[in-house]
Amino acid sequence: MADIAALTALVEPLVIARGWxxxxxxMTTGEMGKTLQIMAEDPATGQLVVDQCAALSREVSELxxxxxxxxEEYNLEVSSPGIDRPLTRAKDFALWAGHKAKITLTDAxxxxxxxxxxxxxxxxxxAQLRLEDGSEAVMTFPIDAIHGAKLVLTDALIAATQPQSLN
Known part of the structure; x- marks a missing residue:
């Protein structure tokens, strides 16, 4: 299996050079074999459009x-995080405060x-999360104890991620 840290060291400078x-x-394994997923965003929009993904994909492929x-053989997928984005960096938990999320821990x-x-x-x-399991308890999870986290698609999240008017 590919070393994610080594791949990050190769890819991140390409992403940063574009201002993203x-x-x-x-790296995932599914019906179509192995897929290397590279997810990036333009900090100005929180997204990448198809042309931006294609340009980064070409650059990564060449490198x-x-x-x-x-x-091993793999498929390359370059994408934007999308509306119900994964929360992968500490700043994501602060930036998306007020929105619904799901968190899975490494240990129970x-x-x-x-x-x-x-x-x-x-x-x-x-990260702090107010539980919606009837208890309304507030839980605190060390970032390094989180196996995966993502936003939940809601009307409020859709409204918050709409492109802003230039008027």
Whole structure:
């Protein structure tokens, strides 16, 4: 399996050179074989459009043809994070405070690994979530204990991610 840290070291400078931010690099295995997913965003919009994804895909393909960092066969997917985006960086938990999210932990807390609720932001290096399981409890999860997190598609999230008018 490819080393994600090494792939990040190769890809991130290409993303930064375009003035964008790398959201995540992930290798998955599915029906179509292995897929290397590179997710990036323009900080001005929180998204990439199709032409931006295509340009980055071409650039990454050219670089990977030269350095060949992945031994096995794979498909390359370059995408924008989308509306119900993954939360991969500490700043994502602060930026999207007030929106609904799902968090999965690496290790269980009181027999649970999965939590859903409203993001409250960051407390130091930990994400805070108000649970919506009837308890309304506030949980704090160290960022490094989070296996995966993503926003939940809601009307409020759709409204918050609409392109802003230039008027």
């Amino acid at each position: 931010e790398l959201v995540r690099i992930k 990977f043809d030269e350095v060949d960092p992945i031994e 807390i009181d027999g649970r690994k999965k939590f859903a609720g409203t993001l409250l932001g960051l407390e130091g290096e930990a």
